[in-house]
Amino acid sequence: MNKIGSILGLSIATMVVALPASADNDPKKVAIKARQGEMSIRVFNAGPLFAMSKGDMPYDAQLAEKLANNLKVLLSLDNGRAWMPGTSTDEYANDTKALPKIWEKDSKIGDAAKKYKEAVTALAGDAGKGLDALKAKAKDLGEACKGCHDDFRKKEKN
Ligand code: HEC
Structure with a gap:
């Protein structure tokens, strides 16, 4: 094995060991984690923009431009796989807040995604063009964000 090969071999071996511990072997749970992870990155970047405004x-300006660009x-x-059917609150009540209506035939989630x-x-x-523009x-x-959450994400217990 050449040097790169051994480095890759090592990292693959590490992944094989790390994966079950971090996410479970159920591909649907892995998908749920992935979309929640993407949402966390959204709020990580959008949060300071909301705080500034x-x-x-x-x-x-520089930070605002960077975060918006992120x-x-x-x-x-294209993370569509993270929204695979069979991963709603109906099947995974303890793991997700994604409502089943996301996957209904006449679902309007596409409109919400387009707006976003x-x-x-x-x-x-x-x-980056000034506070008023931001x-x-x-x-x-x-x-x-809120529009989609109101319609397609299960509310916190109230
Ligand atoms: C098109 C719909 C849609 C849009 C737009 C959207 N979200 Fe979400 N978001 C969801 C859904 C559905 C969930 C629940 C996912 C789950 O639990 O599997 C979610 C979950 C989250 C979570 C919780 C993640 C976790 O760890 O459980 C955060 C934080 C979040 N969204 C932030 C945002 C922010 C910030 C924006 C806008 C910048 C945004 N979302 C835009 C649909 C959307």
Whole structure:
């Protein structure tokens, strides 16, 4: 085995050991974890943008541009597999908040995803152009996140 081969061999061996411990062997649970992970990265990047637009954090043009661009880059991933059928609260009540209506035949989740994509694209263009520009676009972004959560994510216990 050459050097690269042995490095790869080593990392594959490490993955094989690490995978069951981190995510379970059930591919559907792995998918649920993946989409929740993507959502965590969304909030990690969107959080400071919301904070800046509310005045909870000083406006920083460079940072705002970077975070908005991260959201855009994240959208370029095709993570459709993370939304495989059979992974809703019906089947995995303890693991997910994704409501079964996401997968219904006439599901409107595509519209919510489209709205989100438009909000991210607009934000990525404007976030670095001053606080007022950020505010307007971050508001649309927040509404896009919330709109989808209201319709397709199970509410916290109340
Ligand atoms: C098109 C629908 C949709 C959009 C848009 C959306 N989300 Fe989500 N989000 C969901 C669904 C569905 C879940 C539940 C996923 C699950 O539990 O399997 C979720 C879960 C989450 C979670 C919890 C993740 C976890 O660890 O359980 C966070 C945080 C989150 N979303 C943040 C955001 C933020 C921030 C935005 C906007 C920047 C956003 N989401 C946009 C549908 C959406």
